[in-house]
Amino acid sequence: MWLAKTPLDIFSASFSLPFCEWSLKRRQQNGHRFYPDPAPPVATIVFTQSEPLQMDNTGMKRGIVIKDDWPGYSLDLFTYPEHYHEDIENVYIPHGVIMNRTERLARYIMEDFGDNNIMVLCVLKGGYKFCADLVEFIKVFGRNSNKYLETRVEFIRLKSYLNDQSTEDLHIIGSRDLSFLRGKCVLIVEAIVDTGKTMKALLKHVETFEPKMVKVAGLLVKRVPNMAERLTDYVGFEIPNRFVVGYALDYNEYFRDLNHICVISKTGKMKYKV
Numbered sequence: 033m034w035l036a037k038t039p040l041d042i043f044s045a046s047f048s049l050p051f052c053e054w055s056l057k058r059r060q061q062n063g064h065r066f067y068p069d070p071a072p073p074v075a076t077i078v079f080t081q082s083e084p085l086q087m088d089n090t091g092m093k094r095g096i097v098i099k100d101d102w103p104g105y106s107l108d109l110f111t112y113p114e115h116y117h118e119d120i121e122n123v124y125i126p127h128g129v130i131m132n133r134t135e136r137l138a139r140y141i142m143e144d145f146g147d148n149n150i151m152v153l154c155v156l157k158g159g160y161k162f163c164a165d166l167v168e169f170i171k172v173f174g175r176n177s178n179k180y181l182e183t184r185v186e187f188i189r190l191k192s193y194l195n196d197q198s199t200e201d202l203h204i205i206g207s208r209d210l211s212f213l214r215g216k217c218v219l220i221v222e223a224i225v226d227t228g229k230t231m232k233a234l235l236k237h238v239e240t241f242e243p244k245m246v247k248v249a250g251l252l253v254k255r256v257p258n259m260a261e262r263l264t265d266y267v268g269f270e271i272p273n274r275f276v277v278g279y280a281l282d283y284n285e286y287f288r289d290l291n292h293i294c295v296i297s298k299t300g301k302m303k304y305k306v
């Protein structure tokens with residue numbers, strides 16, 4: 033901070049302030065683009081971190097908390113497929129933020145798994161992008177630290193949503209036989225966990241195959257009433273109870289080709305309803 037120390041300082045400050053204004057006017061007259069007031073912000077970020085990070089990763093249980101009043105970013109600020117122009121309200125979590133957060137989660141996972149190889153169980157279809165990016169970051173960390181872990185990826189397909197409503201049961205599409213998990217250190221990778229019912233049922237099913245260890249990575253966890261106990265060990269973002277699409281999350285199979293996570297508009301819901 034500037035402080036006047038001598039009478040000369042006070043004199044020069046009282047001279048220089050009007051001089052600045054005069055100089056500004058001159059520059060504007062001469063056609064300079066000059067902004068005397070700061071331009072209004074294009075967006076205000078209200079992401080908050082839940083808790084200080086702790087060595088045992090318990091601070092990971094909520095991830096980055098996005099508050100209920102987060103309005104998202106205006107669509108004008110980002111690029112997205114033109115065909116979804118009327119179908120999304122805002123960019124809720126930009127793709128770049130998702131990527132960086134995923135990189136961070138990869139680091140936690142590496143630390144926790146130690147020297148154990150990772151058997152990844154990717155929950156399709158919504159989890160395919162998060163899983164691919166997460167595994168890629170794990171591989172990069174391995175290369176950069178000379179600590180190569182073998183990562184195997186298997187897939188399980190679940191379906192529990194019609195339109196934007198959860199259906200009750202765990203529907204495994206395809207084989208229920210997960211015997212390849214026996215004795216392995218398993219990382220279940222899911223894009224979104226909301227009521228936790230599906231994840232609870234899946235965990236119970238996975239446990240029957242006697243893995244050595246099971247952890248869950250969820251990019252998004254929804255803040256819903258009567259939330260089941262926190263089943264997700266590595267959380268990207270805790271979000272309000274809103275229906276979001278993009279980054280492989282769908283609404284009746286649409287929007288998987290959108291890179292950002294966005295809030296669907298009324299028009300979008302009507303257009304793709306079944």
Ligand code: HPA
Binds near residue numbers: 193275276277282
């Ligand atoms: N979007 C897409 N799929 C989902 C959601 C959601 O908000 N919640 C559970 N499955």
Ligand code: MG
Binds near residue numbers: 281284
């Ligand atoms: Mg879905």
